[in-house]
Amino acid sequence: MKLKRDSFLAIVLEIIIVIIGITVAFWMSNWGDRRKEIGMGDEFVRTMINDLESDSAAFVYQIANIEENLERVEAFMEICRKKDFENDSIQWYVGNFMNRNNWLINSNTYEILKSGGKLDIITDFDVRSEISFFYRIRTYQTDRILEISQNFIDEHMDPYxxxxxxxxxxxxxxxxxxxxxxxxxxxxRWRDLKEEKLDIYERTLEDINLLVPKLMDYLD
Incomplete structure (x- = not known):
């Protein structure tokens, strides 16, 4: 009887050891997979930083270009207000006021994470939220102002x-x-669109300059 009891306890003990072994192996596998995901998340963040730094340089250039273009448009409008239509500068203004300044945010890295349901591999909730806010709001705004401006050109300015x-x-x-x-x-109307685009570009640049240091701190 004692032998049977000892055999039963040995079997139970073996089962428990096997269960513990499987559980530990499963936990270790999940832990390893999670570490890989976190490492992958860091790589995505590094790529995102590079994208944002390129966007930042582009927006600095675009903003300066738009400001210069706005000065030309305002000067042209002043000539029109004064009815100074014999002004020798009119031909130059007509040839230059339609300068088109466009830039689309490079959101490829964010879209890859979002479409794959992998945003959570960026483990800091606040950083993840700021990334999502930036790309959802600023990408929409820059895309939308470009669309509105292009529609105005195609439907009104170019035909005229x-x-x-x-x-x-x-x-x-x-x-x-x-x-x-x-x-x-x-x-x-062209002047108004330029001012709206300038405002969007300036706010986008400001957000980039705030977001990049936070992403760098996240990696540290």
């Missing part, structure tokens, strides 16, 4: 300028179309 294409090929341009209220309204 095409209608007055003789101006651009004449040896002695006729400034009559510049005097038209339609053109001056289009010029005002």
């Amino acid at each position: 300028l095409t209608k007055n294409s003789d101006y651009f090929i004449a040896q002695i341009p006729n400034n009559k179309f510049v005097q038209e209220l339609e053109f001056q309204n289009l010029l005002g």
Whole structure:
């Protein structure tokens, strides 16, 4: 009887040891997988930092370009307000006011994580939230202002300028179309879009300059 009891206890003990071994192996496997995911998350963050630094440099350039373009548009509008249509600078302004300044945020790294349901491999909740906010809001805003501006060009400005294409090929341009209220309204709308784009680009650059140090601290 004692032998049977000892055999039963030995079997139970073996089962317990096997269960513990399986549990430990499973835990170690999960721990290893999690460590790999965290390491992968760090690599994604490093790539994101590089993307943001490139975007930052681009936005600095774009902002300066837009500010310069706005100065030209304002000067052109002042000529129109003063009805100084014999001004020798008009031809130059007409040829330069349509400078187009566009930049789309490089959100590829974020989209890869998001679409794969892997954002949580960035383990800091606050950092993860700020990344999501930046790419959801700023990417939408920069994409949207570009779309609105392009629609305005395609539907209003280009057709108007095409209608007055003789101006651009004449040896002695006729400034009559510049005097038209339609053109001056289009010029005002172009100025407004530029100001809106400038505001979005400046806020985007400000957010990038705040986010990059936080991502670097996360890696440390």
